[in-house]
Every structure is written in C-alpha cells, then in structure tokens.
Amino acid sequence: MNSQTYIEVKNMSFCYPRSQFRLEDISLQLNRNDITALVGENGSGKTTLGKILTGILKPASGEIQIGKKDIKTLDLGEIGKKVGYLFQNPEKQIFAASVYEDVSFPLEINGVSPEAIKDRTESILKELEIDHLKDKYPFNLSHGEKQRVALAGILVNETEYLILDEPTTALDTDRKELLGRMLQKLHSQGTGILIISHDEIFINKFCGRVLKMKQKGGITDEKV
C-alpha cells in the first residue's frame, strides 16, 4: 500500500434502482502523488464511479475511505472540504450572482475570517485568470469561463484531492493546455488528481497513471 494513498476503495459494488447497470467488486487506491486518468467507454460507469467517490451516490456494498476516514461517517459538506469535484457541466455548481461571491460564499458560511476569505478568493481568481470577471454575473459567461469559476470554487477550499469529470470536452486546444499546466502545478503542490475523460491526447500528455474501466465492471491499471 502506497503511503500517499488518499482514497481507497475496497470490494465496492453499486447498482442503480430499476436498471441493469452495475459496478461489481471494485478495489482501487488513488494517491496524492499521481495525476490519474479514469478512462473507458461511455456507459462503462466512469461518471458513476466519480460520483461514488465523492459520496453523491451510495455504494450497495464494500468500503470507501477518504483520508483514512470511512465515507459513511462524512457528510457531503465534509467530503467537499477534502475532495473537490468538478461536474461535467459547470453550471451545476455555480450559485451566486457574482463570480466573487460564488467563489467565496462557502467560506463565509463555514465561518472563515473575512480577511482570509478575501485573500484566498482573490489569489485563486488571479491564478485562474478570471479576476477581471469578479463582478460579472456567472451565468452569462462562456463555457470555458464558467468552468474556471467552478474550478475556483473548488480550489478555494484547498482540498487535498481533485476529481474532474470530463474537464476538456468544451475546451479548445489552448484552453486544454492551460488547464493541464494548472493541474500539473497543483499536483506539484501536493494535490492528488483524478481526471475522468476520453480525451486521449490530454491524458497522454498530463496523466502519469491510467485506470481503464471495462464494460462489465472491473478496472485495470494501464500505465504507472
């Protein structure tokens, strides 16, 4: 077992109600020193697995640990502080009427001091090159900008692990490059990353480890 293991899945099974789809007996370890890609055909359950790892979906059996804690003992808010999850559609995780407020409000609700909120929010907006948008209404931004706002909202929590669901689908080549470099930087600062994707070029360039999901459940490590 890797000392850097952050998320551990042991013999996990999952099924949706009223559906044939199931994941069976999945075990894996996700480490903080990897940028891992999760690949597989559509319908193989990549997004489903991502949602299980963040507690959105509950497995039927098996065990999942995040930072040595059983996921069952954590509520979604607590998981969100440990693992940042970027939805495929960034609009799903944008809530406030301005970019600045959207990035900062969870900190306010959690009682972080006003100075720290200002510091953290402003530096994250600068890092993602969206500080010029901070007073804008987020729903009117372009897809790429919305995605960066959503990412800022996750990064401001300073989570130890990130799970990104298809982050490159609506990005052009330059934006992909930018995203990739930013992930590398976060990685060098000690954040573990899982990218759910079928963008081979992006994966080959930025991911050190590739997990492949098979159609009938089961996962193989393709490149370490």
Added chain:
Amino acid sequence: MKKFDPRSKLIFVIAVSSLGVFIKDLYLLSAVTILSLAAAQMTGGNIIRGIRKLKTLYAMIIVIAVLQSIFNNEGRVLFELFEIPLMTTAGLERGIEFILRMTIIIISATIITTSTSREMIQGLVQLKIPYEIAFLVSLGIRFLPMLTEEIKDSFTALKLRGVVLKNISLKKKIRIITYLFLPVIAGTIKKAEKIALSMETKGFRAKKHRTSYLILKYSKSDYYLIAFSMIILLTFTYLNNKLK
C-alpha cells in the same frame, strides 16, 4: 392485466377523486378508498409508491386528530389531560377522514401514470382538447420530476462545495436556500427553451390541425370502466345526500 384507454382511466379518476373530496360520511369514504385501491391494482398502478409518498401525511393524522379534538367541541372524549380533551371521537374521525381523502387522490393519480405521456396527450386530443393544450399539460407534467431532480442535484452540488450544514444559524440556512434558486431556475429555463426550439424546428404548430400516428380505441373493458365510474358516482352521491 388489462390495458385501459387513458380516457376511461381519466373518467374513473375524476369520478373517484371528486367523490373523495365531497363525501362526508366516513363509511362511504372508506368504501371509495377501497374502490380506488382496487382500480389501481387492476390497471397496474404502483400502489406501494403512492403509499410511500403519503408516509409523511400519515403522521399528520395524529396532529389533525388532536387539534380537532381540542378545538372542536363535538363527539365523546376518549382521552383528556388537565381537562383538555386531547382525543375525541369527532377529532379521530376528522383525522381518518383527511387521510382517506388524501389516499384516494394520490392512489387515483397512480392510475393516470400507468399511461405514457403520449397516450395521455392523445387521450386529451381525442376528448376534443386542442393539441397545443394537451402538449402543454403533458410537458408540464414531464417538467415536475425534472424540477425536483434539478433541486436535488443543486443541493448536492452546493454541499459538495464544502458547505457544512451542521451547527449553522437559521440566517445562513436561509441564505443557502436562496443560492439554490439561481441554478435551478437558470437550468430549467434553459432546458425549456431548448425543448421549445427543438419542437419548433420539427414543425410543431405548423398547422392548425395535427394528425396522429397513435389512435386510441375504446375496448369492451373501457366501456365497463366508464359505466362503472358513472354508477359509483351516482350511487355515492345519492347515499351521501341521503345520509346528510
């Protein structure tokens, strides 16, 4: 299992649920409840799911019974505390009455859901309702689960932003709820707009009339169901008036 025409189901549901609303007598109401349960069983409605929806309402029965017992000075006192009548026969009756009415309405709704939305639209059209309105109703019904889904998803996404709901003030809780409005409304409007665009590019409302590939025909069992609906509507109305 018999497959009934959506129109005859609609007639039955309207008959039974109106009985459920205006009947006063507890025995008659119970009889209507049993009838609606039997009909739901026959048409293949999901009774269990309907009852599960009513679960929280069933808890209300006690609250209503107690409130009615305290404030309504009718009936025999069954249980009292410091001379306050906590349970009277009249209060108990009101509570049971309420729950029977709700059961009838929810269970008859499950009968409607045994038809697909296409069948329902066609049923309404063949009942001479303009097709635009039939589509409007059916898309509206389709939007309800979409809306609840949207709210649930947004709440999950909000919590995942690292918002811990334990031990926070009411003011903050209210603020969180207002944050849900934006994505839910934005998402729903966007979806509605796209659906409307897609319908328009496929020629919806191109002409005054619209033909239909699906044509509904009453079968023998439909006539029985309609006749049966009329009979119970008349009988129960008569009995209800007589007992008054």
Added chain:
Amino acid sequence: MSDKKYILTAEKVSFRYSSEKEFIFQDIDLNISRGSIVAITGKSGQGKTTLCYLLSGIIPRVYKGEITGSISLYGENVSKMKAESISSKLGIVFQDPETQLFMPEVEDELAFAPENFCFDRDEIDKRISGSLRAVGIENFRHHETATLSGGQKQLVTIASVLTMNPDLLIFDEITAQVDKRSKQAVMDVISSLKNENKTVIMVDHDITSLELADEVYHIQNHKLSRTK
C-alpha cells in the same frame, strides 16, 4: 436568382446579438453545393452554434439580433421563410439529445414531426421505418428513449429529423457528448446520407473525420475561411 448548383448560400452576412456590442460574424460568404458534406470547424466561443442558427433561420425567427447580408435556401430568403416551410427542406440536430427528445417511446418521437405536417398514418409509418433504417436502429422502435445511452439517443434525434425528409441537414456538434463507438456510428450515418444525395453541414470544434468532408471551413475572428 441563385445558382441551381447551390442548396444554401450566404452572402456578406454579418451578425450581432441584440444584447452584445460586438459582431460575431463579419461579411461571411458560404456556398453549399447540393449533395456535398461540409465541415465547419472553430474553437469554442467563435460562434459555431450562432452560425447554425443563422443558416437555419432560427435567427431571426427565435433569437434576435442585427443581421446584414442574405442567406438563401433554394434561392429563398431564409429569414423570411416560415418555420414549417424550412423544416421540410432543412433539418437541424443539436448537441444535447436530452432536450431534443420529449416523447416516451422512440416511435412517438419519430412520429412527432410528420404528425405536425398532417401526414396520414400509412405515410407516417413509412417515414418512421425509413428513418430508423437509415440510422440503423430499427430494433429501438419500441424502446423508451429514457433507457437509451447518450450515443443511442443522438441516433434517435437524427432519425427524428430524417422523418421530414429534408435535403439539407445541419449537425451542430452532435458527437461532442458521445463515446468513440457512437461517434463512428454517427459518422457512418453521415456517409450513408451522402450516398442518398443529402447535403450535410457538420459543425464541430475538433472534427476527427475530416476525410468525410468535401469541403472544410474554419471560423476564426469573425471570419469564415475555406481550408479544404
């Protein structure tokens, strides 16, 4: 009027949305030959979807803005045509199948358009089977659309537009949300449409099967330029 060779022509088209100051396009020219497959590429945010809206008359019919120049379909000005006369000549499919399917079963979905045009039942039946066959999903006819995968849904969407038997099809990033195998299925459909002498405009931010296209255009900085 316009050359018979071209099914769709755009002449010096400029456009900006009412809500925005900047023009998305400036002086765009485009001639689409009958029976050809045309690919239009461009980065996100360059206005690919807006171009699809313009070519299909959705702008100015549904979305408003300032347009100059003219777009004609079979020599007729698109912005003056009624929705119903466009949809029998031009079919458009968008990126997200979820908002293009609104009927419970595949068959209902495919019946929707021909019903709007008041065809009789036999004709509707013929069109449903024909479209299902063209897309290769005859076995889905009685499936509930909600149970299909994203790629399968997109095939149903294409079939539902084919029921109007349009000569020209505009596909706006229809493979952006589907996996490789479904992408191949969609590409197969496009090449079989070509064999039936249909005209296809496919718009995408990275078109992997450019070899299928007779002509390739690229949108950048408000201009459309031909690259193949």
